[in-house]
Amino acid sequence: MPNILWVDDEIHMLKGHLLFLEGKGYSFETCNNGSDALEEFEKQPFDAVFLDENMPGLTGLEVLERMKTLRPEVPVVMITKSEEESIMEMAIGSKIADYLIKPVNPNQVLLSLKKILKGKELVTQQATRGYQQVFGKLTMDMQSLRSWEEWADFYKELLRWELELDQSTEEGLKSVLATQKNEANELFGRFISNNYESWFASSQRPMLSHEVVGNVVAPQIRRDQKVFFVVIDNLRLDQWMVIKPMITEDFNITSENIYSSILPSATQYARNALFAGMLPADIKEKMPQYWKEDHEEGSKNEFEGQLFVEQLKSMGLGHKQVKYHKVTNMRVANKFVSNIHQNKQADVVALVYNFVDTLSHARTDVEVIRELASDDNAYRRITATWFEGSPLRKALKWAAQNGFKVVLTTDHGTVNVNKATKVVGTRDLTTNLRFKNGNGMNYQGKHSYVVKKPETIGLPKGHIVEEYIFALNDHFYAYPNNFNHYVKYYRNTYQHGGVSLEELIIPYVVLDGK
Incomplete structure (x- = not known):
């Protein structure tokens, strides 16, 4: 039975609340002042604390600060009569679990307890119930997908359930979803095999790698908008979905969509096409000095900056000041951020960021990375952890603060x-x-x-x-x-280069700083 400490100088007036909550399976220790509460808090373990903000002697905020020092893992709910914004901000800044304004009714308190103590369990139950309800529909739907748009929407729905079940402990259901995704990839492979070649003789197809700059980046530049164009190598759609909440802390998303990587879904082909605005065959024919064959020595992507400038020239944007940068490791990333102010006068800043690609290759070669990113769920988590404190995030914040419109995309995914x-x-x-x-x-x-x-x-x-x-x-x-x-x-x-939902269906977004 969860044990709760409730601290309020008018605790005698809350007997009805306590009886109601005890009937719901919670036990309570009560105190009517902060000093006694701290003494009780040190003596025995509690699953949560309800703390009145306005008490004689030690205030609720003072008690909260000491409790967080003693046992920061215990969730504390602040209860107050005050609606002063400054008090709310101080309480929230002290990492309270919830904030209730008096008079509180028993159901409010019950809801707060459930959210704090059973939140993950309830999320798991709801995710499990929700996926079980749509499983049959997803299985039927995938048999009738006939267009790229239908496949893209279906894949997004699969990923939504993957991310929902990431919060669940139901390993059996996760396995069922993995099997369903595998079946979808089999069917998607047939769809691409039957349709990909025809895309190049038709306008009825998705946007491809070589069309991204023309359709997404160039229109922003033509509006005399400064553009920060970021290509995160090897960023899958699900990885975008897990870093999106952090992005939206600093940006409003003005456009969010997907496009298809060309084949091979590999950097040499897809990213060169992205920066050139041409398919690989055309790059080789029209600008052979910028193309290297598979068997040739050296980087196959060393001319991206030149290709990008040539593409902008072909669109009548050759007068724009363009800066191109490539980040391949943490040392280069930190140096880029340290000198980022040098890009302030540029009209267009293009940045290739290689961390995610490096992570996928390290997972093959480095045992510890293999263990940390053991499956798609772990791969997403490690991506989110990386992005949270990354130099890239600092660079994006700088772009927002300096009036740049941000276009963020990738060249291909990985499977x-x-x-x-x-x-x-x-x-x-x-x-x-x-x-x-x-x-x-x-x-x-x-x-x-x-x-x-x-x-x-x-x-x-x-x-x-x-x-x-x-x-x-x-x-x-x-x-x-x-x-x-x-x-x-x-x-x-x-790995990447082939045909799968993960490699081909990839994101692009346009962002405005808040």
Whole structure:
């Protein structure tokens, strides 16, 4: 039975409240002054405290401060007759669990207790009940999805339930949802295999990587609005959803939407297309000095700044002052924030931020990261923890304070891979685990989206005969030699480049500082 300490100099007038609450399964210790309350608080454990703000002797705020010093984990509810804003602010600043204004009725107190002591349990129950009610509908709906928009809306609904169940202790239901999501990815893979190529000959398709700047960034610049354009490498839609509450502390969201990464959903292709405003085949043809093939040495994305400037020039925005920055580690991030004032006069500041991509790769190579980000739920949590105190958040606040409109997006997502599928080819096959391109490849077709003519989807063709294969759902490619070693090393790691809901359906938002 939860044990509650109630402190009020008029406690004798609250006997009816106490009887009602005891009947609901709560036990109470009572005190009519702060000194006795602190003595009682030190003697025995309490699950919660109800504390009157206005008492003779020690005030409620003074008692609250001492209680928080003694046992900061115990939730305290402040009760007061005063509606003075300053008192409310002081109480809230002292991290009270709730704030009630007299006269309080017993049901108010009961609701406060339930919120404090049973909140997580009630959230779990409601999430469980809610998902059980929609499970059948979700299963039926996914069988009839025919368009990109329908798939995007369905995926957002799946993620909403994933985030709801993150708060739940019902591991069985989480497993059911994971299975449902896996089934959805199987069907989404078929949808992309049947429709992706036709997107390039039709206007009836989603916005793709090479169209983001033209459709989202450029219109802001044309309004003579200073723009802070942030590309967080490898940011999935669910990761955006968990950092969104922190973003909205400093920004109003004026637009929130999704687009599709091109294939391969890998940095070399998707992010170069994003900054160039062109598909990879066109970059190679029109600006070959800015394109590197898979087998070439060096960074495949070292010319993003130049591509971005060229794209703006092609839109008649070449007169704008543009600054481009790339953050690849914490040292570079801190240096960028320290010198961020140097960007104040720029019309457009483009920032590529690589933390999330680095996290996904570290999860493959570093055992401790593998344990910290053991599944999608943990991956989301670690992303939220990172963002909360990150230099990126400081940079965004600076942008808001200096009159920049913020456009925040990503280049592609990432998926947790679990099933290996064999591929055999020449030595010059790309090392990416989610797509391969080359000649004479042998592979299991049922696990791949196969493109025989790369030019039909805007990809460069390197040889007379060359094809691309993209892994579907949670498959990854492994060579027959040392197959078991590859499977053990890469299973349950995050990879990108292929076809999945997580890799292709990605967010973009436009933000105004508050």
